[in-house]
Amino acid sequence: MNGRKGFTVKKLVWRLLKAFIKTVIIYFIFETITGFMGSFKSFQDYQMLSMAFMVLYVIFIFATELARGTVFQHVFAVANSMMFILYFAHIFNTSAFSFAVEQIHLMIDLRFFLGIFVVGSILGLAKNLLGFILWMNEREEIWMAYQIKSL
Helix, strand or coil, rough: CCCCCCCCCCCCCCHHHHHHHHHHHHHHHHHHHHHHCCCCHHHHHHHHHHHHHHHHHHHHHHHHHHHCHHHHHHHHHHHHHHHHHHHHHHHHHHEEEEEECCCCCEEEHHHHHHHHHHHHHHHHHHHHHHHHHHHHHHHHHHHHHHHHHCC
């Protein structure tokens, strides 16, 4: 026990292992998707932005999992949601992709889908903020119960 109730090295190692496994799985999924999308010429313009997004996303997933049960879990989750909103808003400006397959030239407008992703990210931000409020409420209830016992 390191001064905190229930904190042990075993729990820390388990959190690190879970965080590492989640980040590795997400990284491989993202690499598979970008490997597939890399064959399209129009996606190559966004490859550096997508890699930066992926690195930040993996860092936030790792930090959120490592800080589970603390206030920092909610801070990282809110920051992650805000990063999603900014990323989708940035690619929302140039959301038409065009590519050619032999003699066929296709242009796909993705504004509708990106709009759905932005709304979903805003809902995720609201969920994370409500989770933070719930966490603070639970801490206050614990503190109040401790104060009442000490009377």
